[in-house]
Amino acid sequence: MTDLVLIVLVATVTFASRVVFLARRRRVPDGLMGRFLEVFPLALFVALATSGLAAPEGSLAVSPALGGAVGGVVGAVATRRSLIGTILIGAAAYWLTRYLAG
Amino acid sequence: MKGRTRRSRDENSTTAVTGAHIPLKVCAGSNCRVFYHLGMRTTPSFRHGLRDGLPVFLAVAVFGVAFGVLAIQAGLAPWLAIISSVVIVSGAAQFALVGLIAAGPGPVLVATTGLALRHLPMSAKLADLIGDRSLPTRVGLAWVLTDETFGLTLRASQTGVPDLVTYKAAADVMLYSAWVSGTALGAFVGRAIEPAALGIDVLFALLFLGLAAPLIRHRRDWLVAGLAVAAALLATVVLPDAWQITGAATTAALIGTAVGD
Numbered sequence: 001m002t003d004l005v006l007i008v009l010v011a012t013v014t015f016a017s018r019v020v021f022l023a024r025r026r027r028v029p030d031g032l033m034g035r036f037l038e039v040f041p042l043a044l045f046v047a048l049a050t051s052g053l054a055a056p057e058g059s060l061a062v063s064p065a066l067g068g069a070v071g072g073v074v075g076a077v078a079t080r081r082s083l084i085g086t087i088l089i090g091a092a093a094y095w096l097t098r099y100l101a102g
Numbered sequence: 103m104k105g106r107t108r109r110s111r112d113e114n115s116t117t118a119v120t121g122a123h124i125p126l127k128v129c130a131g132s133n134c135r136v137f138y139h140l141g142m143r144t145t146p147s148f149r150h151g152l153r154d155g156l157p158v159f160l161a162v163a164v165f166g167v168a169f170g171v172l173a174i175q176a177g178l179a180p181w182l183a184i185i186s187s188v189v190i191v192s193g194a195a196q197f198a199l200v201g202l203i204a205a206g207p208g209p210v211l212v213a214t215t216g217l218a219l220r221h222l223p224m225s226a227k228l229a230d231l232i233g234d235r236s237l238p239t240r241v242g243l244a245w246v247l248t249d250e251t252f253g254l255t256l257r258a259s260q261t262g263v264p265d266l267v268t269y270k271a272a273a274d275v276m277l278y279s280a281w282v283s284g285t286a287l288g289a290f291v292g293r294a295i296e297p298a299a300l301g302i303d304v305l306f307a308l309l310f311l312g313l314a315a316p317l318i319r320h321r322r323d324w325l326v327a328g329l330a331v332a333a334a335l336l337a338t339v340v341l342p343d344a345w346q347i348t349g350a351a352t353t354a355a356l357i358g359t360a361v362g363d
Contacts, residue, residue, distance in 0.1 A: 045314035046330035052307025086312035
């Protein structure tokens with residue numbers, strides 16, 4: 001299998017997963033499915049953040065990224081959950097921790 | 103006879119980006135002709151999407167450079183690295199692709215399927231947010247349905263942005279252009295750049311933290327967030343890389359759903 005065919009297959013799998021519900025005209029019903037969809041984005045973003053900050057190399061480790069995590073949480077609280085504030089204060093804390101850790 | 107030029111535009115058009123056929127009427131005396139061109143009108147929602155997409159643009163561009171460099175190191179031709187960014191538009195899937203390409207198509211497809219499963223609830227939620235739209239619009243939005251632009255759109259829905267489709271289209275433009283151009287840069291001239299030294303992966307994690315923060319409103323949300331942290335930490339230990347995020351998020355969301363308010 002050539003690399004190009006593999007790329008097309010990966011693109012097909014990825015796009016199919018993205019379009020499957022968008023291609024339907026029906027709205028998502030209430031009930032369990034609706035509640036699941038209500039909380040899934042939060043769970044997804046927290047999982048992504050946790051994975052990136054607690055295991056930046058793929059396995060759990062104490063690293064300057066944890067300083068970034070603390071800074072990010074402080075930034076979110078201090079800036080009333082502003083996206084830019086969270087990123088900037090978190091990044092500043094990360095680079096400061098990295099500098100202090102040598 | 104002195105010629106004169108007069109323009110008329112359809113002010114009712116709500117299309118925000120290419121695709122709007124805006125008539126341009128040009129008259130010379132009594133002889134008028136109407137030309138049509140693809141307009142580039144912008145609406146407040148579109149500009150809002152561009153503005154909110156700026157931090158995503160910067161982070162994704164650097165991440166794209168990292169991908170371009172790694173793709174070349176993994177043996178992909180530069181043009182294939184760029185094609186992959188054009189057609190896949192998923193950093194996670196593409197990093198899995200170049201990381202596993204030596205192992206063959208089986209592991210690559212299993213890994214990307216695991217990564218892609220998280221798009222299912224995102225797709226359903228976005229469909230719910232945008233309501234009844236034409237099929238081409240919905241398919242277009244699905245093309246760049248990434249964690250970042252989905253998060254921005256969800257956030258926009260809570261802050262009262264009036265046209266979420268236009269908003270997401272703008273955010274998609276920012277992300278897509280950054281991802282493809284970053285990949286091209288990395289594939290051709292990025293060998294001297296070391297993205298890991300800049301801590302780009304940490305910036306992405308902070309971006310997701312920033313997207314999660316406004317979603318915590320009720321007691322149940324705190325529970326779901328706590329569960330997601332615990333599940334992500336556990337998944338790092340017990341699940342293969344490609345399934346960690348999907349597994350952790352789904353588990354936390356299912357428990358949160360079962361617990362209710």
